[in-house]
Amino acid sequence: MDILESVKMASKTLLANKLRSTLTMLGIIIGNASVIAMVGIGEGAQRFVSGQFESLGTNVLFIVPGNRDAQRTTVDLPRTLVLEDAEAIATQVPTVAAVAPQLHSRELVTYRNRNTYSLMVGTNPDFSIVRSFDTERGRFITDLDVKRNNQVVTLGVDLAERLFGNQDPIGQQIRIRNVSFLVIGVMEAKGSVLGTNYDDSAYIPITTMASRIIGKNSPYGVNLTFISVSAQNEASVDAAQFQITNLLRLRHKITREDDFSVESQKDVLEIAGTVTGALTIMLAAIAGISLLVGGIGVMNIMLVSVTERTQEIGLRKAIGATQDDVLIQFLIEAVILSAAGGLLGTALGVGGVLLIGAFTPFQAGVSPIAIALAVGVSGGIGIIFGVVPARRAAQLDPIVALRSA
Amino acid sequence: MEHYSSHSPIGIAQRDDDAVATTIVRLENVFKIYGAGETEVQALADVSLTVEQGEYCAIMGASGSGKSTAMNIIGCLDRPTKGHYYLDGVDVANLNDTELAHIRNRKIGFVFQQFHLLPQSTALENVMLPMVYAGISTSERRDRATEALQRVGLGNRLNNQPNQLSGGQQQRVAIARAIVNQPVLLLADEPTGALDSKTTQEVLEIFGELNASGITIVMVTHEPDVARKTQRIVWFKDGQVIHSHLTPSDINRVATS
């Protein structure tokens, strides 16, 4: 008996029991839909995160205080990165194009009767270059502002809107922690990057930030939250990373572990990549388990089917079906169930992925590999979980089977 | 594998050597023992029996006397524990399961008490089924199945499902299925056991016609009226053949003894 004949026979049986076939497929359908959707979401998250890092600016290096490998928890260490470090990098590292020291603090901002807590970023003019982040109106802080501790502020677009509404903020006075500042510009819209909304922040000279807002300095100088640096070009990123590390080791008189780390965008992307990669794998594993459960469902129903159709099997054998004929017939039934379930589930998963893409910032991807894998795996599941019932059917003794009325 | 394909493709059991009587079934000192030790049952104890080509033969005997066991062995659904069985000259003991399946497919037709039709298939599809396993093309299957159904008087019921047919009609579909591969031997285990007297007559008429056309028939029955329609009666008792060539007129005498 050829395969086509077996397929016809199996389809006929499955169609005769539509409800049961559908319910059996349901497990596989759900399994596949979740594999496709989960992997899609995982990939979407990965793409989202790397998109975020790319929007931080090109050729960017971050110098952060402390050591990311060795979390020392015993003492609250003094911040190790100071303004002089940033100045030294700017003057002594040739591969660096711009250096923006950053000192962050969340402060109460007031304009007349409106007030709000927002992120204050104390920095210098290079910030705008490093982050490729420009003003929309007015101007950004200048070297002169930094030098003179000027009480001037450039507002993020959302913050400006919240404080001033439709009114032009430029030339107005606002109060930050009760210190009066002159608004000199409004930034262009940048959006949220890695949880920090740069549109809801305000930018003031780092010197003013240190002396008027934070108010306390270590004996070593102005402590920084971190330093953003842009290398001259993509090729010089590694050299800049190396030179900055050496310079800071010298300046900090490091003999053992570094008390800072220099992270390139690539490093950060890699960390994020491993995190989202792990997320994808975890989601896929959960989905895979549901596929497995679907397979067990197929086996369960096939076993029931063999028991119910004992007489049919006996009859088929009596009129000349070989063990292989019966085995193949039942295997094909299982494979059709799971492969059809696989296809339907994949369609459902793709639909879900497209919906997620339409309604969330996660541009979830439909991965052809995931589709091929899911359909292949479901077919395989049909074979694996179909073998036990099919063998049971094939090995039935026709005499016993025919008698089982 | 093709050593048993000697029968003619056109007629049923028309053989080249018609003139010489051919032995279709030859059981030689066959034993069938179920279980072991304390629970051992000798379903067949030293049965020797031959059925010649063209015979129409009934097997009778008390319940549990081994009739079905003998039929199963004759039908190659089972193997003897001991002894030899030659079907159409072939020693069945030496064949494996797949070869036995082929023998059942091409040389034997079964008719059962409970019809055993596939409920979701039409009469035509049920009759086509043995030819599916014989690897016959779809168009030929259809032609031959139609022909077989016409032969049992169901030419107008091709596309009815079993539940749309009476018991007698269902059994006739089963008979059509049994003869469609042109077997050398038609085996029927209590074919009228589930039928009333009228439909029993229909079925027996068909058996008579089939036998007249040359098919060898062996039928198990409990009903003397059914057995009387055959030419020869084999009587089983306690797993043994106690009479192998009774005539229909001998029945009353044996049945009461």
Ligand SMILES: Nc1ncnc2c1ncn2[C@@H]1O[C@H](COP(=O)(O)OP(=O)(O)OP(=O)(O)O)[C@@H](O)[C@H]1O
């Ligand atoms: N699979 C089996 N295992 C054990 N004993 C069996 C088995 N099949 C049949 N027997 C026994 O073998 C004996 C013969 O059984 P068989 O079915 O051949 O009788 P029968 O003549 O067909 O009876 P009936 O007229 O009731 O159909 C019985 O004693 C039965 O219990």
Ligand SMILES: [Mg+2]
């Ligand atoms: Mg019996």
